[in-house]
Amino acid sequence: MLDQLIQWNMVLWQGEGSPLRTFFEIALILMAALLLSLIIRRLLVVLEKRRLQVLAMPIDKVISASCGLLLGLVLGWLGASIVGWWEPMYEIVRTFLMLTLGYLGMRTGYERAGELLFRKQKITVAEQPDQDTPQPDAQQMPSKVVEEALPTTMPMISVIDANIAIDGRIEGVIECGFMNGIVIVPDFIVQELQWIADSSDTLRRQRGKKGLDTLTRLHTLPGIELEIATTHYSETLSADERLVQLAAARKAVLVTHDRNLEQIAGLHGIRVLSINRLAALLKPQLLAGELLQVQVTRAGKEAGQGIAHLEDGTMIVIEQGREYMGREVDVVITSVLQTANGKMIFARPHDPQSEQ
Numbered sequence: 001m002l003d004q005l006i007q008w009n010m011v012l013w014q015g016e017g018s019p020l021r022t023f024f025e026i027a028l029i030l031m032a033a034l035l036l037s038l039i040i041r042r043l044l045v046v047l048e049k050r051r052l053q054v055l056a057m058p059i060d061k062v063i064s065a066s067c068g069l070l071l072g073l074v075l076g077w078l079g080a081s082i083v084g085w086w087e088p089m090y091e092i093v094r095t096f097l098m099l100t101l102g103y104l105g106m107r108t109g110y111e112r113a114g115e116l117l118f119r120k121q122k123i124t125v126a127e128q129p130d131q132d133t134p135q136p137d138a139q140q141m142p143s144k145v146v147e148e149a150l151p152t153t154m155p156m157i158s159v160i161d162a163n164i165a166i167d168g169r170i171e172g173v174i175e176c177g178f179m180n181g182i183v184i185v186p187d188f189i190v191q192e193l194q195w196i197a198d199s200s201d202t203l204r205r206q207r208g209k210k211g212l213d214t215l216t217r218l219h220t221l222p223g224i225e226l227e228i229a230t231t232h233y234s235e236t237l238s239a240d241e242r243l244v245q246l247a248a249a250r251k252a253v254l255v256t257h258d259r260n261l262e263q264i265a266g267l268h269g270i271r272v273l274s275i276n277r278l279a280a281l282l283k284p285q286l287l288a289g290e291l292l293q294v295q296v297t298r299a300g301k302e303a304g305q306g307i308a309h310l311e312d313g314t315m316i317v318i319e320q321g322r323e324y325m326g327r328e329v330d331v332v333i334t335s336v337l338q339t340a341n342g343k344m345i346f347a348r349p350h351d352p353q354s355e356q
Contacts, residue, residue: 068109072101155181165211
């Protein structure tokens, strides 16, 4: 009886064209195909979301990620040889292992680039002449290049938020040399800009596209290294909390316009740069009695008043300036009023004869 059961089992599972074996192989093929399609779809989504990250990837991370990918593919190919006897499933298993291990190797190599690679700096050291011998001319002194991994002055590390990217003025600040070093854009900020750029609202869509365009231009600017940082913070944390944690972990300067975020960062001992505050400090300090040439653009609220603006947007109220609408006129500042929204300048048309 036992021998018959064993023989029937062998025929059922190992016989050519047995229904159970065929069903089992078809089920495995379908499961493998489904899993591969999900993995490939996930890879395509990740690559699309990380488009800017790939463009801004430093060369050391490119090398380490490529090495990890190659190692993963080799391990997948070797691992598939274990089931080489299973001809119907060998190709599927090999493809699955190579894709999975290749992706894991590339991800590991990218995230561990700082541990796998290091940069060496070449420094020139002049040989000290013997004190007993006459010193030769400085131009004839030999020198040798020594490669050492010595600590140098740390570059400035900055973390920016979405508002800074949308504002766009950071590009001019960097071009003028007020910022340098490494500019970090967290991955969740890039995703936020992408969501804004995909919004159905026209204004929000334009703001999102402007922010993404700013990041693309920052990648080409000399003097800085744009880094799209991959983070693993909890989704329950707000963007401000993640920005503060990232700046604290990287010992970076936080660049933002958000007053609340600036206060929270200050409580955590993080240095904050505000481009709005910088722009306010760079505005010309106008005093009463100074002469300006402005263009009157519209009428004021009071009778006879005209309104003009400086290049930075500061409003000038010109007494008896309505008659100069659409024209340029020389005005004399009478007073400067500081309000919560900025400065307001009061002036009157300049009359050279009255001053004489």
